[in-house]
Amino acid sequence: MSRINKLFESKNKEVLNMYCTAGYPRLDSTLEIMAALQEGGADLIELGMPYSDPLADGPVIQASGTKALENGMTLAKLFEQLEKMRPAIRIPVLLMGYMNPVLQYGFEKFCADAAAAGVDGLILPDLPMYEFETEYGALIRRHGLDFVFLVTPETSDERVRRVDALSSGFLYAVSSSSTTGKDKNMGDQQAYFKRLQGLGLKNPVLVGFGIRDRQTFLDACRHTNGVIIGTAYIKALDAGPDIAAATRTFIHSITRK
Amino acid sequence: MSAINDSKTSAGTQKPSFRTPDAQGYYGKFGGAYIPEMLHRNVEELRTRYLEIMHSPAFKKEYQNLLRDYVGRPTPLYLARRLSAQYHTEIFLKREDLCHTGAHKVNNTVGQILLAERLGKRRIIAETGAGQHGVATATVCALKGLECIVFMGEKDIARQAPNVARMKMLGAKVIPATSGSKTLKDATNEAIRDWINNPNDTHYIIGSVVGPHPYPDMVARFQSVISEEIRTQLKRETGEELPTHVIACVGGGSNAAGAFYHFLDEESVELIAVEAAGHGLTSGMSAATTQLGRPGVLHGSKSLVMQTADGQVVEPHSISAGLDYPGIGPLHAHLYESGRATFLNATDEEALRAAFGLAKLEGIIPALESAHALAALDQLSLNEKDRVVICLSGRGDKDLATYMHAMEGGL
Numbered sequence: 018m019s020r021i022n023k024l025f026e027s028k029n030k031e032v033l034n035m036y037c038t039a040g041y042p043r044l045d046s047t048l049e050i051m052a053a054l055q056e057g058g059a060d061l062i063e064l065g066m067p068y069s070d071p072l073a074d075g076p077v078i079q080a081s082g083t084k085a086l087e088n089g090m091t092l093a094k095l096f097e098q099l100e101k102m103r104p105a106i107r108i109p110v111l112l113m114g115y116m117n118p119v120l121q122y123g124f125e126k127f128c129a130d131a132a133a134a135g136v137d138g139l140i141l142p143d144l145p146m147y148e149f150e151t152e153y154g155a156l157i158r159r160h161g162l163d164f165v166f167l168v169t170p171e172t173s174d175e176r177v178r179r180v181d182a183l184s185s186g187f188l189y190a191v192s193s194s195s196t197t198g199k200d201k202n203m204g205d206q207q208a209y210f211k212r213l214q215g216l217g218l219k220n221p222v223l224v225g226f227g228i229r230d231r232q233t234f235l236d237a238c239r240h241t242n243g244v245i246i247g248t249a250y251i252k253a254l255d256a257g258p259d260i261a262a263a264t265r266t267f268i269h270s271i272t273r274k
Numbered sequence: 275m276s277a278i279n280d281s282k283t284s285a286g287t288q289k290p291s292f293r294t295p296d297a298q299g300y301y302g303k304f305g306g307a308y309i310p311e312m313l314h315r316n317v318e319e320l321r322t323r324y325l326e327i328m329h330s331p332a333f334k335k336e337y338q339n340l341l342r343d344y345v346g347r348p349t350p351l352y353l354a355r356r357l358s359a360q361y362h363t364e365i366f367l368k369r370e371d372l373c374h375t376g377a378h379k380v381n382n383t384v385g386q387i388l389l390a391e392r393l394g395k396r397r398i399i400a401e402t403g404a405g406q407h408g409v410a411t412a413t414v415c416a417l418k419g420l421e422c423i424v425f426m427g428e429k430d431i432a433r434q435a436p437n438v439a440r441m442k443m444l445g446a447k448v449i450p451a452t453s454g455s456k457t458l459k460d461a462t463n464e465a466i467r468d469w470i471n472n473p474n475d476t477h478y479i480i481g482s483v484v485g486p487h488p489y490p491d492m493v494a495r496f497q498s499v500i501s502e503e504i505r506t507q508l509k510r511e512t513g514e515e516l517p518t519h520v521i522a523c524v525g526g527g528s529n530a531a532g533a534f535y536h537f538l539d540e541e542s543v544e545l546i547a548v549e550a551a552g553h554g555l556t557s558g559m560s561a562a563t564t565q566l567g568r569p570g571v572l573h574g575s576k577s578l579v580m581q582t583a584d585g586q587v588v589e590p591h592s593i594s595a596g597l598d599y600p601g602i603g604p605l606h607a608h609l610y611e612s613g614r615a616t617f618l619n620a621t622d623e624e625a626l627r628a629a630f631g632l633a634k635l636e637g638i639i640p641a642l643e644s645a646h647a648l649a650a651l652d653q654l655s656l657n658e659k660d661r662v663v664i665c666l667s668g669r670g671d672k673d674l675a676t677y678m679h680a681m682e683g684g685l
């Protein structure tokens with residue numbers, strides 16, 4: 018059983034997956050942030066691999082990626098940093114990013130190096146289902162990594178079921194059709210979350226895009242297993258140099274724990 | 275119109291055609307639809323409907339009528355005698371520069387606006403580099419009374435002021451792309467992000483044979499009218515339907531796709547694609563994607579992409595904004611890898627010389643993009659028996675500032 022599966026076995030409500038961009042705000046802040054997130058109460062970490070052309074991201078996450086690249090972050094550098102991640106980081110870690118850098122690194126080598134570093138899963142929003150089934154899925158599985166597909170309010174029930182069958186770990190429910198960081202109201206999305214809940218999916222569902230405060234957190238959690246927070250946390254990190262304090266304060270403002 | 279009549283995919287025929295991708299949108303190993311789920315519904319709607327719509331008699335009639343009465347097609351195939359004499363061969367210019375709005379781009383925007391109408395979309399978005407595709411999109415939106423938003427890199431807005439003014443006069447909203455390198459690549463990112471955020475009422479008119487399937491095939495079909503006309507016109511002029519060479523410049527590759535289309539499966543026809551070498555292939559300031567790129571994913575398809583060893587897409591350089599793109603359509607990546615087409619390149623300097631040459635020899639001022647195709651003549655060994663067709667993709671009005679600058683420099 019994967020580390021992600023174990024997490025959801027012990028906790029399946031109000032699960033908190035925190036996104037941060039590797040190499041942001043500093044090239045060497047990656048592990049410091051991961052430790053702060055774990056201490057602050059995050060249940061999972063989604064580590065963004067910076068890319069020059071992040072199609073699904075809004076301005077805040079784009080800017081963090083641009084800064085990380087300026088700081089000198091590369092996939093090779095990231096795997097070097099992640100060598101020291103375990104055992105200090107005990108919670109599940111996913112890598113999130115785009116296909117092009119991964120293809121350049123070599124897809125199989127990428128999976129192997131991620132698994133060797135103790136990474137648990139991958140989120141590659143521009144890896145299509147067809148290519149997953151015919152080419153890449155087998156490589157991902159061979160290295161024991163979970164793979165998380167996205168669904169949106171526009172995804173049909175039938176397609177949600179197909180995506181669920183191919184995913185492992187959890188399913189990423191994009192809150193509304195948008196890029197990351199739009200201030201949308203989660204109250205309006207209850208019908209969509211309920212629809213997902215009613216499909217009897219094999220994977221837990223985490224809601225991402227637009228979760229930014231206590232209210233959106235509670236609204237998103239009502240019919241799902243938890244949330245993914247990115248933009249709001251990146252903004253919180255910009256507030257001051259003390260990463261641990263900023264992280265603790267931010268997570269507390271969401272979970273009140 | 276045989277161009278858009280042809281619904282066969284390469285699967286099933288004995289000899290695979292270079293023209294059409296397989297059911298997943300692949301030309302050889304290039305193509306596909308590498309898109310996030312947020313784009314799936316719109317791209318899938320397009321994929322399942324574009325051929326049916328393009329083949330419907332009402333669509334074909336309206337498209338053909340607009341090409342004739344609005345765009346001004348067929349464009350002439352002009353035997354350039356003085357240019358031919360210089361190269362001791364026979365050179366025909368396919369005059370896409372005479373299209374309404376000044377370039378081939380409008381063949382595609384007329385087609386896509388009719389498609390958007392039939393899909394019930396009221397809001398049109400587009401990306402543009404030099405502004406030619408933006409102007410062609412703003413034009414058809416005005417024609418149909420649809421809202422038009424054009425994304426353009428902040429740097430290109432500064433470089434291409436006349437086209438920005440034209441788009442505004444046509445009623446389009448021009449939004450500066452301020453992310454990344456602030457040029458065409460980033461304008462395309464912003465257009466795609468806009469589409470993600472407006473999933474219901476919006477159609478994205480991509481300006482070249484790039485993007486996720488079915489865009490490369492759809493745009494190639496709309497542009498294929500170029501080679502369809504060349505065949506008929508050449509037959510009438512020379513008694514022969516097939517040229518020996520077809521030469522076209524390649525940014526994303528739409529005018530080349532259109533000029534090659536009906537010759538792709540005619541092995542005797544040599545297809546020559548000309549990329550922008552910028553300051554030179556090894557200068558670090560170039561846009562010759564097949565020479566400098568590696569397989570990768572950009573803007574929703576797998577193709578050749580100019581990138582760093584770490585897979586970050588790099589900023590290309592060309593004097594011509596329309597060729598200043600770090601990728602190339604998947605059809606062309608396949609034509610390159612399979613050897614079906616020859617890929618040459620011309621520097622900024624060579625393109626400028628070719629543009630001034632054509633102006634003086636034939637009284638035609640070409641777009642800087644098209645001047646790259648003309649510059650390739652110096653790299654070929656041609657003889658009197660050859661029938662060479664060059665796609666003159668656009669006119670040079672938009673490039674006057676650059677040409678004036680070159681004249682001050684002594685050209």
Ligand SMILES: Cc1ncc(COP(=O)(O)O)c(C=O)c1O
Nearest residue numbers: 525526527528529596643667668
């Ligand atoms: C006149 C002209 N030719 C060629 C191009 C390059 O595009 P493509 O390679 O898609 O034909 C452009 C693009 O702006 C253009 O304006």
